[in-house]
Amino acid sequence: MNPAPIGVFDSGLGGLSVLREIRALLPHESVLYLADSKYAPYGEKPEKFVEARTLQACEWLIAQGCKALVIACNTATGHAVELLRKQLPLPIIGVEPGLKPAAAASRSKVVGVLATANTLKSAKFARLLASLDGESRFICEAGLGLVSLIEQGDIDGPAVRERLDTYLTPMLEAGADTLVLGCTHYPFLSGTIRAMVGDQLALVDTGSAIARQLARKLAEHKLAAAPDATPHDRFASTKDAAHLRAMAATLLQVEADAETVVIEPAPAL
């Protein structure tokens, strides 16, 4: 039995949608959540920056005593997970857009994919698409601007709706009946998307699958906390603890104990 925390990392607030599922499945595990909000969005940054910054963030989480890491960011996983698995000595759970479950669920076999520009550009995503060749037609759109709006706490304002309308219209016109939320920030837009498109699109997000994968890895590596352990969660932001605290209260209905932390960029960044 291991009481150490699980490190959950995202460029910002999006990983809170994954944390919500981890909390539901593994209520006795402690979590240290790190939001690199000072440098979000990652989806529109140079790929090398995303890779190096993700490695730095994970090294910080390990230095805080984490026993396993969840990279709760599709963009960071897409560009850095292979490097992390080579360099870091602990179980690492990454995320990827849920194309497989979406293709299986779609009746029209036309699936919309909303993800960051960097996720859509990554070699990992190209391999995922290729592995599903013939399963469905995927209409991919980069959700430019959405992460910045969500970081500010805007999940249903006119700017969000205008952008969603731009990205979802071509998918609906192509006959999509399923939408992959390929960025962990986007589940916070589920209510707005639902209000805009009704039941024309079934929404696929992989938060609960990630939590199950984490549970499997903890069991496999004998790292699970005791079933009667009392969890102690910590929330850290590289930008503004008060904002993270407020967002955790708004988005998760959680009273978070949050701190602002400094993780200096590596000299080359």
Ligand code: DGL
């Ligand atoms: N939550 C991140 C993801 O899943 C957002 C990336 C960003 O910062 O643009 O891709």
